[in-house]
Amino acid sequence: MAHHHHVAVRTAAALALVPAVAVVGLAWRYSAILLHPESEVVYPDRVTAADRGTVTLAESHLTRQPGTWGLQWDGGHALVGPTVRRTALGLVRPLLAGRPPAPGTVVIMDAGAYLDPAARGLTVEPVDVPTALGAAHAWFVPGDSDTWAIAVHGRGASEREALRIMPTLQKLGYPVLAISYRNDVGSPASPDGRYHLGDTEWHDLAAAVELAVANGARRVVLYGWSMGGAIVGAFLHRSPNAGLVDAVVLDSPVLDWRAVLVLQTRNRHLPTALAGVAERITARRIDADFDDLDLLSHPPRVRPPTLLLHGAADSTVPVQPARQLAASAPALGWPLHYEELQDAEHTAGWNVDPERYENAVADFLSKYAPAT
Numbered sequence: 001m002a003h004h005h006h007v008a009v010r011t012a013a014a015l016a017l018v019p020a021v022a023v024v025g026l027a028w029r030y031s032a033i034l035l036h037p038e039s040e041v042v043y044p045d046r047v048t049a050a051d052r053g054t055v056t057l058a059e060s061h062l063t064r065q066p067g068t069w070g071l072q073w074d075g076g077h078a079l080v081g082p083t084v085r086r087t088a089l090g091l092v093r094p095l096l097a098g099r100p101p102a103p104g105t106v107v108i109m110d111a112g113a114y115l116d117p118a119a120r121g122l123t124v125e126p127v128d129v130p131t132a133l134g135a136a137h138a139w140f141v142p143g144d145s146d147t148w149a150i151a152v153h154g155r156g157a158s159e160r161e162a163l164r165i166m167p168t169l170q171k172l173g174y175p176v177l178a179i180s181y182r183n184d185v186g187s188p189a190s191p192d193g194r195y196h197l198g199d200t201e202w203h204d205l206a207a208a209v210e211l212a213v214a215n216g217a218r219r220v221v222l223y224g225w226s227m228g229g230a231i232v233g234a235f236l237h238r239s240p241n242a243g244l245v246d247a248v249v250l251d252s253p254v255l256d257w258r259a260v261l262v263l264q265t266r267n268r269h270l271p272t273a274l275a276g277v278a279e280r281i282t283a284r285r286i287d288a289d290f291d292d293l294d295l296l297s298h299p300p301r302v303r304p305p306t307l308l309l310h311g312a313a314d315s316t317v318p319v320q321p322a323r324q325l326a327a328s329a330p331a332l333g334w335p336l337h338y339e340e341l342q343d344a345e346h347t348a349g350w351n352v353d354p355e356r357y358e359n360a361v362a363d364f365l366s367k368y369a370p371a372t
Contacts, residue, residue, distance in 0.1 A: 026270070027277035030261065034282055035194040037183040038156050043073060043106035048089040050100035055080055058090045061315075062109040066343050067351040070110030073101050077115045111348045114163040117141075122166055129179060131207040133188035136180045138208065141166060143175035145371030147246060148217040150208050151178040154226025154252075154347060155195060158184060161225050164350040168358045173371030174221065179208045181231065192286070197257055198230030199288040205231055206239045219246045221369050225347050226317060229253020230293060236300035246369035248306040249361060252314055252347045255295040255321040257282075263318045296324055303334040305368040307361065311344025311352070337364060 045063050049056035055071065055078070057063040064083070071078045078098030083091045097119065101107060117124045117139065125142070128135035139159045149169045153161035159178040169176045180187040181204035183195055190200060209220055222245055224232035229250040236242045254260055261275035261282075279290055292298060306329075310322035319340065326338035339360050341349040350357040 023274065023277055027274055027281050030264065030278040031282040031285060035286060037195065041108060043108050045107050045109065047101050047103055047105045047107055049103050053095055054092050055095050055100050056087065056089045056092045063091050065109060065345055065348065067348065068096065068113055068354065069351055070113040071107050072110045073105050073107040076101055079113055111351055112157060112161050113351060115160060117163060120163050120167050129208045129211050131188065131204045133182055136187040136204055138180060139178040141170055141176040143170060143173050145173045145175065146216055147174055147219040147221060147369055147371050148212040149174040149176045149221040149223060150212060151176065152205055152222065152224040152228035152231050154228050165361060168362055172362060172365055177208060177212060179205065194286055196286045196288060197293055198227060198234040199286065199293060201231045202234035202238060205235045206241060209241050209244065219369065220244050221247050221365060223249045224253060225251045227254055233295045233300050236302045242302035245302065245304045247365055248304050250306060251309045251349060252311060252317050254317050255325055257290055257293055259318050259321050267315060296321055299332050299334060303332065305335040307364040308336055308338045309341065309349045309360065311341045311346065311349055313343050314346045316346035
């Protein structure tokens with residue numbers, strides 16, 4: 001309790017300089033950003049030149065990212081490779097697929113590099129997962145094994161998040177089910193229309209596991225990105241079917257929502273004490289306990305062999321909790337292998353080094369959950 005008292009005193013001191021209404025207003029805004037499904041895409045970057053083979057982008061934090069990325073704009077999408085040179089107009093990247101956007105187009109660098117399964121040589125079958133809230137759409141790639149891989153995308157993303165790794169999973173022999181969950185576009189909304197940070201979304205993953213079992217799966221591999229990692233963690237802790245999981249892959253997972261809130265206040269040069277106020281508001285709005293969602297202090301009840309991948313340059317979900325979990329896993333009896341990707345932004349480990357990423361996943365799954 002003494003520790004909490006000191007934190008409260010520090011919080012009060014840091015926020016005493018800011019009018020109370022402003023503190024609550026800012027904290028409420030952060031809470032809303034976290035909980036409300038996004039409806040529109042913001043395009044923060046700009047094309048300054050383009051030809052058939054290259055795209056030049058005004059320099060920014062995102063356009064400097066190494067590796068292969070999607071480039072998205074209103075009405076279009078292309079695939080660009082690593083920067084080849086810097087010019088007076090910005091950073092020149094090779095155009096790997098798609099048509100170049102016209103100079104002046106506002107764009108966003110997209111870690112989910114592919115829009116279409118066909119771009120990865122995949123044919124997916126659309127599937128409906130029957131959840132308690134209604135049918136949630138999913139993509140299915142058939143395979144011969146009775147171990148299924150179930151992919152859970154991050155907050156505000158979609159099934160296409162899995163397209164980067166799906167060919168690897170298919171090659172390993174798994175049937176692959178990339179799911180959606182409540183509040184995704186085209187899937188049922190939660191009763192309050194808000195994200196619950198994994199606290200309720202895990203029920204939709206549980207429904208997908210039940211669908212897999214009903215269609216012949218005897219074991220499952222779970223693969224989660226970002227908030228999808230929090231959803232996987234909640235499933236492992238709460239689902240009666242958690243024992244069916246042979247192995248887990250977590251890419252840039254949210255292990256501790258408090259750490260995410262603190263990082264977001266730092267990114268905006270605001271007092272980190274604001275994160276504590278935002279946490280309390282958020283917890284109240286969705287009736288959730290941040291302790292329950294903290295995989296560091298409350299590791300899941302079932303702890304299968306886990307591959308944890310995180311980028312050291314992640315500015316959305318901090319890397320520190322991943323390092324802490326990797327350090328504490330042996331004492332928890334949690335067989336966990338940690339791969340840190342040096343220059344990778346959030347969920348961009350594959351983008352920075354596809355070969356290393358795919359090999360790490362293939363080696364890990366072949367060892368712990370071989371498709372039979």
